[in-house]
Amino acid sequence: MKKCTIIYNPVSGKKDFDQHLNYVTRRLEEHEYSVKLYATERPKHAISLTKQACKEEVDLLLISGGDGTMHECLNGIAHSTFQPIIGYIPSGTACDLASTLKIPKDVELAMDIILNHGQVVKMDYTNTNKGSFIYVTAIGTYVDISYVTDSKLKKYLGYLAYIITGIKEFFTIPMIKTKIEHDNGFLRGYYSLILVVNSKKVAGFNIVSHPVLDDGKVDVVVYKYIPLLNNLLYFISFILSPKVLPGVTKFRTSKLKIYTDHPHKWNMDGEEADGGNLNIQVQKQALKIIVDPSIVNKYFKEQE
Structure with a gap:
């Protein structure tokens, strides 16, 4: 058997x-x-x-x-x-x-x-110096909501519990001094939110419009720290999802190094990880998972 x-x-x-x-x-x-x-x-x-x-x-x-x-x-x-x-x-x-x-x-x-x-596909996942993640790692505003929200509140209110917790963090936007090295160069500056994504959705929002989940790369979305305007930037990005938005940088990469001494913790797939510098290496098509056939041609474009 x-x-x-x-x-x-x-x-x-x-x-x-x-x-x-x-x-x-x-x-x-x-x-x-x-x-x-x-x-x-x-x-x-x-x-x-x-x-x-x-x-x-x-x-x-x-x-x-x-x-x-x-x-x-x-x-x-x-x-x-x-x-x-x-x-x-x-x-x-x-x-x-x-x-x-x-x-x-x-x-x-x-x-x-x-x-x-269902159909078995070979999906990317990502190794880092703080562990592996399958669909997202992030640092900055709101990223701790998934694990600081009370479990009893989640049981009775579901997704609404996350929103309630998010409202509490509305007025505490961090300013994260960061250097980011990727396949095609580097970024340097002060940011409020950094997302490294291998998914379409994060926290229920469509963060990446057309993800490719088997090409050996991740999508990186970086939000510049802009006093008084950070939450407006998030709202426009998460709700309206424009292709181009001032203050938001997007790129794809297979390798990534993020340097920061900010005390915020990293979030990996909704779980808390240590803070500090992050080194990332994508593992191409290294995870075999059964998915709905309707999304195979849409998100898995390089199946071998």
């Missing part, structure tokens, strides 16, 4: 995925999978669980949780020689990655993609 390990976060989102375990297991067994089931019990537990699944060379690693759970599982895969195929059932509050990949939160529909009509 084929081998499947399920890793799920029991406190992710509405904390109800365990109600679907019998259904998910039965569907997998009907497709001739032997199933091992693990619930995460503490922060970073999914990393060690994923490493074990890779050692066992499972045919399918099924992950359920939010972006943070996917982040931990990625860091388990990044430290393993065997790369399993990933099936994803999003059960977090925002689930930006799932939104980009068109994977629904509805368990039955997600299982249909995993077992019936």
Whole structure:
């Protein structure tokens, strides 16, 4: 029989995925999978669980949780020689990655993609000196919202809980002195927000209009610090999404070095990472994941 390990976060989102375990297991067994089931019990537990699944060379690693759970599982895969195929059932509050990949939160529909009509693609992920990330790392304004928002508030209010937390940070815009080296040159100045993205959506907003998720590059979006106008700049960028906006610099790169001594922490896939300088190297097509076929030609243009 084929081998499947399920890793799920029991406190992710509405904390109800365990109600679907019998259904998910039965569907997998009907497709001739032997199933091992693990619930995460503490922060970073999914990393060690994923490493074990890779050692066992499972045919399918099924992950359920939010972006943070996917982040931990990625860091388990990044430290393993065997790369399993990933099936994803999003059960977090925002689930930006799932939104980009068109994977629904509805368990039955997600299982249909995993077992019936989904397509396996080779997606980029990114290694850094602070760990690996799958869809975003950021520093600056609002980037800590995903992990400072109260979990009880997220359970009852969902995405609205993030907005409430964001309102609290409206008046505390950081000024980050930064030097950025990339494939085609460098930037230097004071910035309020730096986003490194391999996705269409971040925090529910369309940050990159036409992402390519398998070309060995990431999109970098940098917001200059402009006193009194920073929030207006974010609003225009996030809501209206113009191609060109003064004060916002966008470029694509495979390698990136960001130098800063600002005390702010980095956010990686919604999880807190250490502050300081960041070195980035994209791993081209190094992650095998099942996605909705409708987005393959749109976002995966260099499949080998």
